Amino acid sequence: GFAWIVAQPVAFASAVVVLWSLMPHSGHGEIPIVPFVVTGYMPLLMYRHMLGRAMRCMQANTSLLYHRQVTVFSLYMSRILVEVLGATAAFMFCMFMFSMFGMVNMPDSVPTMIGGWLLYAWYAAATAFMVGALSERTEVIERFWNPISYIMIPLSGTFYMLYWFPDSFRQYLLWSPPLNGVEMIRGGYFGADIPAFYDPSYFALVDAIITLIGLWLVKDARQYVEVE
8 A cells, every 4th residue: 555655665765776876986986986876866756656656547536536526626636646755755755764774964954955855846746737637638648658757767857967968958957947946956966066957946846737638638538438
């Protein structure tokens, strides 16, 4: 149940940490590998799991729509909240577990880190509304979203930090919304020790726009699902 929702990302992140720690690294050695991996992979896992849960959500829960109190919005919202809570618990557990072994220190700015996490969760939820509602309209979305989501991983900031790139290229990468979230989370953790570049106002604006599109699509999604 809910324990597995927490344990799965913890197990995955821990395996990635072990793998990256065993690999030889050259350059950017000033970044501790464990917090770098955790702050990059946990938001990505939340995003991927949330969209996976939202895909064809109504098709899997049509029987619940017989109850007047249950709406299409509540179906999506319940799944999204479960994933947000699970991912947040997993993130906190990872940070606590690795801190016990001295691999992770206290964040430099907890409010900044929390702000980045919440903005990223909002982005994931808004995208889940939009993609989930579209998947009820056509199976094409379900077929193509997985490869599209893999293509988007290089733009997520999971594997790199923006200060590694020249200024001329960095300004274009900042157009990627999730990259702003990861940079903000890492900026809150590393503080002034590691340069971080992000624009929370831009990220929040994109989140709001995607949310409006997603809710508009969800509003009409029921007519595309046959309730037996």
